[in-house]
Amino acid sequence: MKSSPTRRVLLAGAGIVALAMPLAACSGGGGSSDGKVEISYLTQSDDSNTNQAKALIAAFEKANPDITVKLETQPGGTEGDNLMKTKLSTDSMNDVFHYNSGSLLQALNPDQTLVDLSDEDWVDGLTDDFKAVVSTDNGLYGAPWGTSFAGAVLYNKKVYEQLGLTVPTTWDEFIANSEKIKSDGDGVAPILQSYGDTWTSQLFVLGDFANVSKVNPDWAEQYTANDPEAKYVNEPAFAGFAHGAEVFEKGLLNEDFASMTNAQAMGALATGAGAQYPMLSATISQVQQDYPDNVNDIGVFALPADDAADTAITMWQPNGIYIAKSTEGDKLAAAKKFVAFANSDEGCQVQNEGGSIAGPYVTSACTLPDDVPDLVDDIQAYFDADATGSALEFLSPIKGPNLENITVAVGSGITTAEDGAAQYDEDVKKQAQQLGLSGW
């Protein structure tokens, strides 16, 4: 069959247009219809975050019948970090989203990707510490969601009582307590580690930072400026790595540390199968869900420094709720209302009811309920004694991505503490250069 040239050109043209059509359909849809504004809210996909988000949305929609909020979830941790950056840079982020504050927020390049919220009403009620971790020099970008929480040693008070132990204030006391638990504890694991969830291995290093700040209050600044003294291979920061190696070498860990998960470890701590667990106090929500009767058997003490005078508890700032710059017009107004609602009386009530209360609030809008777990009182005691410090990720934008793998290697005896610290110092170099910091 012979086809004339014109016919062939026409067919080719039709073919190319047919290929191009699906591409045109790709542009984002959505929009408001019938007078109602619809915004979308993104949060992490684990149970506690999803449930809290649903409760917040339900309360918000009740108070604002002309706005509907669609919930979307994505994984947390390092998998989610990358998704956040991709969505923001391609303008396909949800209108409002929930994410960490501090250095992880800085990595999203907030000046270019987020809406400045510094003129909002609720800003005045925030603590200065929190304002610092959701701001850059050019603006403030987020409202807090949840309480601040501590990274310290959670311990089973019953085990301590049975063996007549007191809360240690120096590292040597901590080791002595652990040895006593090992010898007299009747099978109780002195220190729990859960490398099945690699992020939990970082606590010996990260939870020690308040102690480092006590020894050298300018350490974080020097670290960000690539000062050769402020490195993890040198004291006082090296202690974190050294401690992680020491507890492995002395055989103070649980037998199944290499494969235990965070949830299993919290269960072991709650039931007394394990005595001490360096962990974030926010994970008490796991115990509230799985072993609600044992919630108040768990107390917390700060990771001890070598010298009792330097022992302070390391505090994590809560996550924040942010608005993407791609949100405009009606949706922007609705999104701002949503953010303000999260820090209003009703929003605080949602946080009190569903959230994991694991420390003080960072906004004066919210007050702690009366039935908080006991460990919150333990944390408050450190505030009263002025023995607190922020975690490093809130004082410096640099956090190397491989820390959790390095601390697993150190804590399993695969790498020495010195090598691990040196590897991490190299690891942060990549991050610092990627962020374009001067001096690296």
Add this chain to the structure above:
Amino acid sequence: MTTAVAPTGAAPPATTGPSKTGAKRKGIRSPYPSWFYIPAAVLFIVFFAVPTFASFYFSLTRWTLFDVQFIGFDNFVQFFQEPQLVQGFINTFIYGFTTSAAKVILGLALALLLTGPILGRGYLRAVVFFPVLVSTVGIGLTFKALLDPFHGMVNGVLGFFHLPEPGWYTDPNLALLTVAGVDVWKGVGIATLIFMAGIVAIPHEYFEAARMDGAGAWSVFRNITLPLVRPATATVIILSLIGGLREFAMIWAMTKGGPGFTSDVIASVIYKQYQAGFFGLSTAGNVILFLVVTAVMVPVSWFLNRREAEL
């Protein structure tokens, strides 16, 4: 093994004899108009060619998604300096060659078994091939649960017989080989299939002649089956080696490169860099992987196919 687009030898258009005076030279003309390939060409260029060349460029930059900064070969230097990255490199070779060797040997053994006169042959063939069809991540997660050092079924059975219970994926020396083992379990079906096709293609006359000459089973295998199944062996080696060097899903599902960095391969290292937002560095890793696989496969493939041509 991934289903790679294996380069089959395309028949070159045979040009017939010297052209007639003045007339256009006639080659073998395809019955289809030549613009039929445009859709496939467009897809290939847009989704394969353009990203490949773009990645060569981006591997020379420091690239956040917001801005690009040309830094030359720094990414490559960094890739070879960091101990974790070098370890990943070594692990890739161990993983690729172990899985490939295991698949060849086990595949051939199973193929011999399944082309012989055994009971339930059809059922056994289905059972051997079934893991190939299941999702890699699903298999990875299932075996992770089965091989759990303290709560898993495998160690439970071993303990019952008072055998040692190793930490399958928590022992730094064992983790990579455990993942390789699960990968072989999954992929041996395809190797068996290819070998079966190769064995069945051997003409019966050879076997009958050998039997009449009184050759034993091992002799038949060594002198008849093995040489004549060489094209199939070449195919299996090439496919499984490419797949093994590039494997990611199984490792990520089972250990995520852990414990520490002991079961990292290049693909998981690249993914971790990508996760951390070091897009330039991870693109450099991809370029390295591309070059490594090419550098390994081109000589191997040439060697294997040359031997085959001599036959």
